[in-house]
Amino acid sequence: MDRFRMIFQYFQSNSESVMNGICGLLALASVKMYTCFDFSCPCLPRYNMAYGLGIMFVPPIALFLCGLILNRQSLVMLEEWRRPQGRRKKDLAVIRYMCSSIMQRAMVAPVVWIIVTLLDGKCLICAFSSSVDPKKFVGFANTSPVQVQQLLAKVPCKDDELMRNNTSRKAVSRYLRCWSQALGWSILLILIVAAFLARWLRPCFNQATLLQARHWSNYIDIEQKIFEETCCEHSRLFAHKCILHFFESMRQEIKLHSFSLPREGEGAEGEEDLLRGITDQDQVNKLLKMWYYEKPPLDVRQVTQR
Numbered sequence: 001m002d003r004f005r006m007i008f009q010y011f012q013s014n015s016e017s018v019m020n021g022i023c024g025l026l027a028l029a030s031v032k033m034y035t036c037f038d039f040s041c042p043c044l045p046r047y048n049m050a051y052g053l054g055i056m057f058v059p060p061i062a063l064f065l066c067g068l069i070l071n072r073q074s075l076v077m078l079e080e081w082r083r084p085q086g087r088r089k090k091d092l093a094v095i096r097y098m099c100s101s102i103m104q105r106a107m108v109a110p111v112v113w114i115i116v117t118l119l120d121g122k123c124l125i126c127a128f129s130s131s132v133d134p135k136k137f138v139g140f141a142n143t144s145p146v147q148v149q150q151l152l153a154k155v156p157c158k159d160d161e162l163m164r165n166n167t168s169r170k171a172v173s174r175y176l177r178c179w180s181q182a183l184g185w186s187i188l189l190i191l192i193v194a195a196f197l198a199r200w201l202r203p204c205f206n207q208a209t210l211l212q213a214r215h216w217s218n219y220i221d222i223e224q225k226i227f228e229e230t231c232c233e234h235s236r237l238f239a240h241k242c243i244l245h246f247f248e249s250m251r252q253e254i255k256l257h258s259f260s261l262p263r264e265g266e267g268a269e270g271e272e273d274l275l276r277g278i279t280d281q282d283q284v285n286k287l288l289k290m291w292y293y294e295k296p297p298l299d300v301r302q303v304t305q306r
Helices: 002-013 016-036 048-070 073-080 093-105 109-119 122-131 146-151 169-204 207-256 267-275 281-292 302-305
Strands: none
Touching: 002 207, 016 048, 016 093, 016 109, 048 093, 048 109, 048 122, 073 207, 093 109, 093 207, 109 122, 109 302, 122 169, 146 207, 169 207, 207 267
16 A cells, blocks of 8 residues: 555656656557547437537547646645735746646646647537538438438438438548547647647747746745655654543553563653654644744745745
8 A cells, every 4th residue: 555655746746748648648548548448429409519529629638637646746735826815925937827727737648639630520510410501412302401400410320210311421531520620620730730839939038037937936946845754754653642641541461461561751851853743633733833834934044044
């Protein structure tokens, strides 16, 4: 269990390479899920669009939420945004930088899913086959409007009896697939151009502000992790002292059963040093409340002066 805990803590760290790796794994998982998914259009006029658009947009929402959950900085950003002002001012530039970084990483897998579905074309054919103008295709000329809608709805189902002998089914399917692939390649091209411009135009702006935002974003995350580790260590020592006091009255019985119990005072100085004089629950609650409402200012000179 300790190894799994260490691996989980490592993947939740603020390392950009780890977070980029997680985003890449989510993107690969989205492609794998789509290829393994059994797409079955209902081929009914009222349900085709709901099914096709649902397959196109509902999984990306789930992948986006997974990207937010796996990113540790999302929780850190919310805590920093919601915390009281206290003795430490809040920098909105740092919060904006963290939000931008979180959104960029969380959007990778959803965008990959949408582009893959558009390039494949099945979802768009299923969703908009009933919306095609039948006048553009010869096979629907001698049929009533109700039959036209039924036939158009059954375009994604090539094994249907009504569409086996219809010459326009492949034409409608190719028409919608071309639009779907054109839209997919257009989105991919726009994203590549936007990434290119962002990469090459970034040096034209103030780099000092960007470095400051990145530095204090990492600092907030590291400070939170060190605080949690310190709280865990203090809790362990506090629990150890409480258990020793609880068993103090049973010292004679423990000696009879050949258990060794440290004598009173052994190692007490070191533990009291780490406990910092916090000896009861009210003091712990008070300090945690002070940390939340009145975070100390970022000034190391106050520590050195003490």
